[in-house]
Amino acid sequence: MFDNLSDKLDKAFHILKGHGKITEINVAETLKEVRRALLDADVNFKIAKDFTTRVKDKAIGENVLTTLQPGQLMVKLVKDELTELMGGDVAGINLSGNPTVILMSGLQGSGKTTFSGKLANYLKTKKNKKPLLIAGDVYRPAAIDQLHVVGGQIGVEVYSERENKNPVEIALNGIKHAKANGFNVVVVDTAGRLAVDEEMMTEIANVHKAINPQETLFVVDSMTGQDAVNTAKAFNDRLNFDGVILTKLDGDTRGGAALSIKSVVNKPIKFVGTGEKMEAIDVFYPSRMADRILGMGDVVSLVERAQEQFDEEEARKLQKKIAKNEFGFDDFLQQIQQVKKMGNMKDLIGMIPGASKAMKDVEIEDDAFKHIEAIIQSMTPKERKKPSIIDVKRKNRIAKGSGTKIEQVNQLMKQFDQMSKMMKMMQGPGGKQLMKMMGGGMPGMR
Template sequence: MFDSLQDKMESAFKNLKGEGKLTEINVAQSIKEIRRALVAADVNYKIAKEFTDKIKDEALGSKNILKSVKPGELMVKIVMDEMTTLMGGQATGINVKGNPGVVLVAGLQGSGKTTFSGKLALFLKEKKSMKPLLVACDVYRPAAIDQLTVLAEQIGAAVYKEPENKNPVSIAQNAIAYAKGHSHDVVIVDTAGRLAIDEVMMTEIRNIKSGINPTETLFVVDSMTGQDAVNTALAFNDVIDYDGVVLTKLDGDTRGGAALSVKYTVGKPIKFASTGEKLNTLDVFHPERMAQRILGMGDIVSFVEKAQDQFDEEEAKRLEKKIKRNKFDYNDFLQQVNQIKKMGDLKSLMGMIPGMGKAIKDIDINDGAFSKVESIIYSMTEDERLKPEILNMSRKRRIAMGCGHNIHEINMFVKQFEQMRKMMTQMSKGKGMERMMQQMQQKR
């Protein structure tokens, strides 16, 4: 995410390394590099100049105040604060209050509206304990209704559709009536997109909004389109006056222009950020956390929040007892792997850890990273999973044949598992596990 922008920003701060204080000369050099980095990230030049002028004024105004802080660190702090402000300052919630609450989803074709609608339904179901109803109002795109139906099935949500009806306004109105009669407390209306802005599309989305009076209208932006996305967002806002923006495909080759410019240009907050195709990869947009990630500082708060979502107190206590008795087995390990996978895209997760983003940016880490481990464990008998110590050479050969990996790979995995189990047992005896569990419980 934002790898190129991150590298260029880091280069800009290098000018201040070894400097004793901020001066007009070294600040000007850094400002020049920062402005270039923003323009290269497809941020409008006017916005980039105003942004860097603010940084310059702040830096030169602070140069004699914090003498104990290194110039490079001070500049990073100033840039992060200004970048946070540029992207909205603080997280903004979604309004789903109503009987039912109605969320209208709009955007260009290919921006990821339908996938986002499914992600939002899952988010509201899991985070807000709501009962969402997805509504198929894209009456033009082939298989759009089928796609929304499949997404609904995957997350265990209901979908409202009228395949023969080509009037999206009446479909949406009928869906809201249906929701009231079937205890759905939020309705998510997925609308049609177009390849470009045209009067027919704008009229239709305006009619849908006026026909259903949504409690929240969201505009979905493909973050890979940079400044073009911002211009489109501005055009849509003039027509439907939406409440917030959703940035999709942040895991792609994102330059950062949309994230950094849209709030300034349109005046509407970014409410959600989406990465990948997995339905659990939707996050509330936090400007400060995003600024930290762009500047290579990671996002440990979001990482901990994702971990806590999968944390079960009773399960943790059970696991701790097994670890203390050195009884942690392959079933337990498999369960932990599944919990990690539920947290989202593995590379994105690792990128949230400070210092890890740059280290792994050129490494291919995909969702199949655990597939070898899972195939090995699934090739074991129930006894072997429960009793790791019974794995002799004969059993390992059978497991190797069952999972399609060679005996060396099986031996390596078994050795690493035993080393991990030993380390966990030692940690638990030293009260390390207990302290970790207590800290996680306090943060919940």
């Protein structure tokens, strides 16, 4: 996420390395590279120019912090401006109304139908709501089927009318169904087009007027860059939507949409999609995203994700096992499953300060744990419970059964041994205090 932009900004800040103070000359040179980095990220020229002008005015102004080195000061100023550029404060979702009606809009291929499911799942699991999905795309039969599949995955009912081709009627009938059956949130998926056209705009404007939603959200593929911003403006001119959802932010995005869209439409980014799973939805925090762009990581989000997967009762059981030196491969496998639920590995590593930079040339697959799981599942129950009995003969059998090499089995055994020792150490007073300071730490580590 934003790897190319992060690298170029890092190189821009290096210009100030070794300088004793901020001057108009070294600021101009640095900000020239910052502006170039933003333009390469597909940020609008005027937005990039205004951005660097604001940073320059602050950098050479009177309120310079003398405790900071020039490079540190520039990073701080750019971070503050990036945060403001992306909206400043986090924007919540309006859940008033009974039911709350949320209208989804966007072009075909933006990930609108999938994100409708992700949003419904978020509202169900995080906000304790009872959502209903309404299939309002009357042109693409596959869209109705897709929404039913998504609804089935997350256990959310989908309202659809396959013979009716009037999206206004379908939406109104769906809302009536929601009121009659105790649903307190309705998410209305709508038809998209390959490009903005008058017919499309008139149709969604009619739906919008008829259902009067509490929230109208514009879904945009973040990988389309500046085109996404132009499309957002066209939709906003007709719908005056309440917020933006950026999908596919886990891809090789240049970042132009995330950085430009707030300035163009003056509407906040409310959510982002960070993967294919239904749980891959995050509330958008401008300051946290600015930290990640500048390679500072996002420890707060990492800890929050860990705490979501944390099971207090299971952690107590695990703590007793560790204290009795009974931590086995079944427990290790359980920890892996909890980490996997937190999101894809590349995204998680991006939250660790400095990790993205250190591992930028390392390819991290989503199934990074695949061979580890295969090795553990090839062990007998007795071997998983008591790893110390695994000798060379057993290792050869495990390697053959898991389709891996003996070296990989040896490596896992070594890593497991190191992890067991570390977890044993964390049971001491110092370790417990450290985990407390980290807000609870990773699942199973309290």
